[in-house]
Amino acid sequence: MGTLFCDRVRAIAGVVFQVVLGIVKDAVRQGSTRLFMRMHVLMLIAVLVLVSVFAFGIGHSRAEAMTCPRHSLPQYHGQCAALATFLPGLVVVALWGALESPFALILALDRLAETPLSPLAAAEGHFLTAEIQALAAGHGSRKDPALMMAAQHYAELRQTGFVLMAVLAVGASLGGWALAWRRLTPACRARNSIEHALKIFMILCATLAVLTTVGIVVSLVFESWRFFNHVSLMDFLFGLEWSPQMAIRADQVGASGAFGAVPLFAGTLLIAGIAMMVAVPVGLFTAIYTAEYAAPRFRALVKPLLEILAGIPTVVYGFFAALTVAPFLRDTGAALGVAISSESALAAGGVMGIMIIPFVSSLADDVMIAVPKALREGSLGLGATRSETIRHVVLPAALPGIVGGILLAASRAIGETMIVVMAAGLSAKLTANPFTAVTTVTVQIVTLLVGDQEFDSPKTLAAFALGLVLFVATLFLNVIALQVVRRYRQQYD
């Protein structure tokens, strides 16, 4: 049913497009339209803006010239006119941008189907579209006459389509202006309209956050689903072997394309674990010192200094880990008789730990400061030392906040990319030895995607499946952390 429906839509759309095209074509073919055709979309938008500015000026002066009392200030009348002029044109341009290329392609493919090449076209439809687009852009490789013709047809269609759209857009703009012109009376509530439009814009902006999340989830789930058509979910989640090199030929040896992600999960946890082992004790004791012992001036000095650690770009840490810490560890290991790989998990994890110290210390410091003074004084009054007070009173009271901070830091460690890309290596080994090279989820995402690949090969799609796992894991940690922190805040506020 689906294909039949599609065919019908295509046929109807084709007829409509052809008729309109016939009308426009004559206009285009005749004479001095060349410059017009080359006009870029941006220039068209510039023209729309220009017309809108005119509309504003004229609306403003017309409102100013009114003698009877008017509802809104002239500037609002001007803005109203400008908006009514600009928006219709913009909508036309946006619609054209979304629909134009596939339409022209369908028609070009139809033209191709009429030529003797058609069996081939049926065999590799998807490939042909790319080829036609490349040829039309002037850098295709296949010089098949039928293809060339289709490409030329495609290019022509696009050009005429653009001219048509430009005429439509400017027409819509002028129409909008005409409507606004008629509405411009002293009673017109121009300010209310403008404020309403502004509010809608604000709501759209706020919704963008939701749209981003939806976009992330949809793109990850959709591409992962395509990946799981090639590789089963169980093999991916519980498989013990990771070697994403796909065989180019069927009889090739050693390129099986195994997508068992357990070694990646293990490597990620190992490196993140090392990072947490550095960051949690150092961060926690730092927070204890700055919140409980340090003089206010010392705290005011040290806290921003520590936060520099979180502000340094991760690529800098990557460089530090790969070219300073890793060689140092390797040489130290060699001197002690321990074999430490030059891309050890220890170097990457340790440096990552330094980076996330402020994530732990900053939040822990905040929540410890927020613990009411009365609790501390009660404990000290009973004769406890300061450290006993901290350990038995302040820390338990602040624990939810501290745990929240640690969870946020852990999610940061799991999702961290550049340090591990530069310092952790690529070998997917299932090991708990911190002196060897391991690989992580993020490293594999980057390695799978760097370099030109077919977008629908399992190798590329695997990156999206890994991204989905990463997204779900960090989301889980974040939600728990935010929940814990929020509950804590409510307790004392």
Add this chain to the structure above:
Amino acid sequence: MTDTKTSSLVPSAVYDRLRRRRAAERRFRFYGLAAVGLALMMLVFLFVSIVRQGYSAFTEHVITLTVALDPAVIDPEGRRNSQSLSSADYQRLVRESLAALFPDVTERAERRLLFGLLSSGASHRLRDVVMREPARIGTTVVIETPLDDDADRFLKGLVSPDVPESERRIKDRQIVWLKALHAGGGIHNRFNTTLFTAGDSREPELAGILGAVVGSFYLMLTTVVLSFPIGVAAAVYLEEFAPRNRFTDLIEVNINNLAAVPSVVFGLLGLAIFLDFFGLPRSASLVGGLVLSLIILPTIIIAARAALKAVPPSIREAALGVGASKMQSILHHVLPLAVPGIMTGTIIGMAHALGESAPLLVIGMVAFIVDVPVTPLDPTTVLPVQIYLWADSAERAFVERTAAAIMVLLIFLIAMNALAVIIRKKFERQW
């Protein structure tokens, strides 16, 4: 306190316990101080190690050559048009002028070693001179041209002559020549302008960060143009207009969660939506800017909301009281007062975006690009990605340039953060 120790009424076990507790207290306090010290030491160590590795890249050794512009070599047919001038064999001229300094080097292998001291950029430099002033053909010109990176590193003392000859790239013969040239004043050390005026190159001595800096600039421009208005509008809506309902709660939870999503996931989003679905050009700063604006949008929204919240309600009420509409009270009064806070948050978000590289790798902004971009649609590289690419290079001379590029990046970041602090300090108001 301690003098009561002599009292025999209290059993000594109590004092032992007290002593232990005080020792534990001192230990605990020491751990805290040690942790602070350790963290700060790491920071210092990081900076020191980068400066130590990178300071040498800010100078370069150049060799002064006197080149005879032989018309028979440059333009034997005497056409003097730009095509014949640009394709002439300048390398031969440069090499001959160097060989003239060492007339005793005649053997082929030795001559190749000698010419290895010169950067391949020398002939380009000579060509530029000739193209600019074709009238000088037939005369002699004096040009300064960078040495090869290995020679440069030796003269900077980064390669020890004690290492066996087979394990270093600069050979004993070359060292003798370099020392002779150095002693004779033919070589001198100067500020490395190439680093700041050139794009990327395969040759370390010809590589610069200008392309990356311009690319980063366009990327920041796109990011701020997109994310600032959207972020402020979203914040104003959420803080001033939004009713408390499930939808606005959803938006809020979303914003908080997005702030903690790994940036590489945003890269995947950009790859699937902007590149695959919308077909935008790869490697262009426009796409990178789109992705980065999504990344820093939560930061800007959260900062802008905090700034709006800090404006006291009396401002709004006064505006409403003299007849302003709600939108007017916000646009004319509340928002201008919140601008310093919003600016601070935006600058911090931009600093974050400037250092971001993982999502850019995912959307394919890792191409080797020599040309400095002219528009935001040109393929480009950015500073952090340039650092990543150089750090990956096999040539040792790229390591010092990587560290130098890091220093430049850190200087930009420090400047941006300092600006944010200054704005906060200068415009901070107590209501």
